[in-house]
Amino acid sequence: MREGQATAIHRADYTAPAYWIDTVELVFDLDPAKTRVLNKMRLRRNGDVAPQALRLDGEELNLARVLVNGQGTSFKMDGNQLVLENLPEGPEAFDLEIFTTCNPAKNTKLMGLYVSNDSFFTQCEAEGFRRITYFLDRPDVMASYTVTLRADKAKYPVLLSNGNLVEEGALDDGRHFAKWVDPHKKPCYLFALVAGQLVAREQRIRSRAGKDHLLQVFVRPGDLDKTEHAMNSLMASVAWDEARFGLPLDLERFMIVATSDFNMGAMENKGLNIFNTKYVLANQATATDADFSNIESVVGHEYFHNWTGNRVTCQDWFQLSLKEGLTVFRDQEFSQDLAGSPSARAVKRIEDVRVLRTAQFPEDAGPMAHPVRPDSYIEINNFYTVTIYEKGAEVVRMMQTLVGRDGFAQGMKLYFERHDGQAVTCDDFAQAIADANPQSDLARLLPQFKRWYSQAGTPRLHASGQYDAAARSYTLSLTQSCAPTPGQAIKDPFVIPVNLGLLDAQGQALPLQLAHWNQAESGTRTFVLTEASETLTFVNVDSAPVPSILRDFSAPVVLDYAYTDTELLTLLAHDNDPFNRWEAGQRLALARALKAITSDSDLANSPVLDEAYLDAMRQVLADPALDAAFKELVLTLPSETYLAEQLDVVDPQRIHAVREAMREQLATALQTQWQQAWEDNRDTGGYQPDPVSSGRRALAGLALTQLCVAARRSGDTVWPGKAFQRFKDAANMTDRFNALSALVISGHELAAPALSRFHALFKNEALVIDKWFSLQAGAPDHGGHVLPAVRQLMNHPDFNLRNPNRARSVIFSFCSANPGAFHRSDAAGYVFWADRVIELDAINPQVAARLARALDRWKKLAEPYRSAAREAIARVAAKADLSNDVREVVTRALAD
Numbered sequence: 001m002r003e004g005q006a007t008a009i010h011r012a013d014y015t016a017p018a019y020w021i022d023t024v025e026l027v028f029d030l031d032p033a034k035t036r037v038l039n040k041m042r043l044r045r046n047g048d049v050a051p052q053a054l055r056l057d058g059e060e061l062n063l064a065r066v067l068v069n070g071q072g073t074s075f076k077m078d079g080n081q082l083v084l085e086n087l088p089e090g091p092e093a094f095d096l097e098i099f100t101t102c103n104p105a106k107n108t109k110l111m112g113l114y115v116s117n118d119s120f121f122t123q124c125e126a127e128g129f130r131r132i133t134y135f136l137d138r139p140d141v142m143a144s145y146t147v148t149l150r151a152d153k154a155k156y157p158v159l160l161s162n163g164n165l166v167e168e169g170a171l172d173d174g175r176h177f178a179k180w181v182d183p184h185k186k187p188c189y190l191f192a193l194v195a196g197q198l199v200a201r202e203q204r205i206r207s208r209a210g211k212d213h214l215l216q217v218f219v220r221p222g223d224l225d226k227t228e229h230a231m232n233s234l235m236a237s238v239a240w241d242e243a244r245f246g247l248p249l250d251l252e253r254f255m256i257v258a259t260s261d262f263n264m265g266a267m268e269n270k271g272l273n274i275f276n277t278k279y280v281l282a283n284q285a286t287a288t289d290a291d292f293s294n295i296e297s298v299v300g301h302e303y304f305h306n307w308t309g310n311r312v313t314c315q316d317w318f319q320l321s322l323k324e325g326l327t328v329f330r331d332q333e334f335s336q337d338l339a340g341s342p343s344a345r346a347v348k349r350i351e352d353v354r355v356l357r358t359a360q361f362p363e364d365a366g367p368m369a370h371p372v373r374p375d376s377y378i379e380i381n382n383f384y385t386v387t388i389y390e391k392g393a394e395v396v397r398m399m400q401t402l403v404g405r406d407g408f409a410q411g412m413k414l415y416f417e418r419h420d421g422q423a424v425t426c427d428d429f430a431q432a433i434a435d436a437n438p439q440s441d442l443a444r445l446l447p448q449f450k451r452w453y454s455q456a457g458t459p460r461l462h463a464s465g466q467y468d469a470a471a472r473s474y475t476l477s478l479t480q481s482c483a484p485t486p487g488q489a490i491k492d493p494f495v496i497p498v499n500l501g502l503l504d505a506q507g508q509a510l511p512l513q514l515a516h517w518n519q520a521e522s523g524t525r526t527f528v529l530t531e532a533s534e535t536l537t538f539v540n541v542d543s544a545p546v547p548s549i550l551r552d553f554s555a556p557v558v559l560d561y562a563y564t565d566t567e568l569l570t571l572l573a574h575d576n577d578p579f580n581r582w583e584a585g586q587r588l589a590l591a592r593a594l595k596a597i598t599s600d601s602d603l604a605n606s607p608v609l610d611e612a613y614l615d616a617m618r619q620v621l622a623d624p625a626l627d628a629a630f631k632e633l634v635l636t637l638p639s640e641t642y643l644a645e646q647l648d649v650v651d652p653q654r655i656h657a658v659r660e661a662m663r664e665q666l667a668t669a670l671q672t673q674w675q676q677a678w679e680d681n682r683d684t685g686g687y688q689p690d691p692v693s694s695g696r697r698a699l700a701g702l703a704l705t706q707l708c709v710a711a712r713r714s715g716d717t718v719w720p721g722k723a724f725q726r727f728k729d730a731a732n733m734t735d736r737f738n739a740l741s742a743l744v745i746s747g748h749e750l751a752a753p754a755l756s757r758f759h760a761l762f763k764n765e766a767l768v769i770d771k772w773f774s775l776q777a778g779a780p781d782h783g784g785h786v787l788p789a790v791r792q793l794m795n796h797p798d799f800n801l802r803n804p805n806r807a808r809s810v811i812f813s814f815c816s817a818n819p820g821a822f823h824r825s826d827a828a829g830y831v832f833w834a835d836r837v838i839e840l841d842a843i844n845p846q847v848a849a850r851l852a853r854a855l856d857r858w859k860k861l862a863e864p865y866r867s868a869a870r871e872a873i874a875r876v877a878a879k880a881d882l883s884n885d886v887r888e889v890v891t892r893a894l895a896d
């Protein structure tokens with residue numbers, strides 16, 4: 001009812017547009033309740049397509065006038081489309097003028113033109129431009145834009161759009177105008193305008209090529225002191241893309257604008273990126289190290305889209321990963337390159353893989369599983385997923401692995417030579433990388449490699465090794481498989497690059513020599529698995545090796561190898577691949593956790609962790625050669641979500657109890673080492689968000705939490721007291737928030753006064769208040785206390801369901817990020833979830849649909865959770881007037 005019918009759109013149905021739009025002139029009279037939009041387009045028929053009516057998309061628009069070549073014309077409406085049948089015949093261009101109005105103040109979906117804090121913003125990707133004017137709202141229609149903005153000068157002193165400002169001036173009645181011309185053709189999803197009371201940090205830069213540019217970061221007055229890091233990140237991004245890929249900034253002016261009402265992280269509109277404040281605003285008093293590093297990534301990401309997305313865009317939305325997977329890969333590489341040391345690079349890699357495994361692997365195994373290039377969708381907004389983004393980035397990373405770093409840069413060069421200014425497909429990209437590297441494994445295996453684009457699901461790589469002492473040979477058997485996903489019962493083998501090294505029992509690297517090689521190689525080698533099963537036979541192996549498989553996580557697969565504890569301890573202590581070192585520690589913890597979860601042992605009397613594990617962790621903490629950031633990652637237990645993914649039947653309460661027991665044991669048994677870690681790392685000097693000092697803060701923070709957890713056990717008050725003191729004295733938000741978290745996580749009574757003090761200190765800092773909400777909604781559950789607390793938080797005067805950041809900070813932190821609290825045996829968590837999905841859907845379907853996905857994995861749940869979850873989903877699905885967004889998610893969840 002609120003949307004058009006929910007019909008699936010299929011990739012195979014793509015046809016070229018029947019018309020091209022060459023130029024667009026837009027004139028906006030901005031008014032919150034009634035904005036007038038005059039849209040003059042120059043169109044021509046696409047001669048490659050049979051003559052047909054022009055069908056323009058529009059949504060929630062009031063149509064006042066349609067003129068063709070200046071004359072009135074007949075038109076009709078077909079659902080949301082404006083249909084023009086009597087257009088001039090023949091190939092000549094003609095003018096089409098459309099006058100509409102819309103209501104930005106009532107736009108709670110935050111798609112199209114909307115008002116936030118008395119300013120105007122737009123969001124057009126994927127299909128928001130049709131909420132601004134009638135248009136061919138599809139990415140393969142690229143036009144030149146001239147935009148005039150008119151608005152009250154006192155209320156909206158700053159008027160921005162894409163490209164260059166060519167004219168501005170006063171109008172009568174206290175109004176003014178600005179005219180912008182974008183020198184680059186673009187699809188309408190990259191259109192943007194901003195109008196409001198904003199101030200800018202400005203920076204002039206000169207590129208390597210000698211061109212001058214103006215960089216601006218616009219924020220609300222009062223936030224300028226939080227823009228330095230975003231500006232530094234932007235300058236670093238410009239320099240990096242030129243240095244690593246030879247891609248320069250192609251605009252005189254590059255603007256970033258922050259808004260506190262935004263559905264996603266940020267948007268790459270040409271020359272006018274619009275950001276969620278969360279990914280712009282930071283200073284040491286209000287933002288944590290994680291915030292600083294996210295800002296660096298997101299600023300980089302949006303900037304890199306200027307080439308990968310904007311200069312070369314997507315033919316249709318099925319190709320979304322063409323720009324997103326590639327751009328995530330680029331932002332990951334950017335952050336790694338900035339991080340510098342091999343250890344800091346590995347830390348970034350581990351963090352990225354953790355996201356992939358805790359969010360994308362479950363997606364790939366659940367009802368919303370889809371290929372990196374989907375074949376159909378009902379609502380494109382539901383396909384801005386971790387599969388498109390993070391798995392897409394892994395696919396690009398594998399290409400780089402197969403052609404080498406230089407080969408990949410050559411491939412990128414060819415991609416732009418071929419496709420600059422075009423709207424293309426994932427096939428075009430892969431072809432360019434392969435063609436630039438004709439001798440590579442990628443070129444040789446391209447059709448098979450592209451199964452990564454067409455087949456959903458996470459492959460499992462099963463490995464087993466056999467040492468033959470007499471023959472001094474070692475055989476490694478690799479077998480791949482991939483479980484069915486919705487609509488794909490059978491999978492063909494993937495191309496899996498396996499980075500491999502062998503260690504001896506003492507942890508020394510062994511040279512690698514396949515039977516047919518004349519000589520041995522040292523270090524890591526990439527073996528490319530293409531068959532369902534393959535065997536690698538190594539010769540001249542002096543002793544039984546410990547294999548280090550999938551180094552640096554060379555493919556997005558699940559690796560099954562029956563490692564013994566001894567082998568894992570060897571890898572943890574000695575592997576020279578830091579990723580697999582960390583991985584060995586995780587496997588040790590995982591094995592213990594799974595054993596305890598699947599047994600019915602009484603956790604109070606039978607400890608989950610044994611001395612061997614605890615001792616290995618002690619050694620990691622005490623190792624002077626390891627970075628603090630790396631230690632913090634090793635000492636962090638696998639998440640409850642990750643543990644759940646390893647099981648066929650999930651009892652979330654058992655998982656929660658086991659993980660809490662492990663945390664407590666680790667806290668108590670390593671108390672001396674935690675104290676040492678705290679003492680060694682608590683002071684990082686003046687605040688700098690660099691990897692070394694942020695790693696030290698992270699380790700100090702974990703140590704403090706563990707010391708408070710141990711104190712809860714022993715009744716000791718010293719460490720909670722120290723945490724409270726640290727909370728009060730901290731010179732930066734990272735230390736302050738870590739201290740607050742230590743009190744909240746350990747459930748100490750000082751948490752309450754600390755929380756109220758924190759609120760009082762930061763009541764005017766929306767992003768900090770988000771943290772305050774999120775910490776409480778995400779706190780470890782003790783006897784079911786979190787849900788009532790969440791209900792109370794929703795009654796707090798600062799809570800606002802309409803603001804996506806705030807809604808996420810409470811509702812998502814509880815439903816999606818706190819399994820131990822959410823999955824209650826009384827089903828109250830699910831009832832809460834269903835109520836919120838329905839409530840949010842009436843305001844903002846995109847946000848509601850994301851929340852709807854919190855129960856994606858309900859089929860794995862043990863009873864009574866499973867039935868209760870199904871009932872909650874069915875209750876949502878039974879609502880008559882759901883958005884397409886939520887309808888698609890719950891329908892897929894309930895399908896068999």
Ligand code: PHE
Nearest residue numbers: 125126264265266267268384
């Ligand atoms: N294209 C944006 C990005 O990833 C994400 C986005 C999608 C933002 C849709 C808003 C709406 O960079």
Ligand code: ZN
Nearest residue numbers: 301305324327
């Ligand atoms: Zn993106």
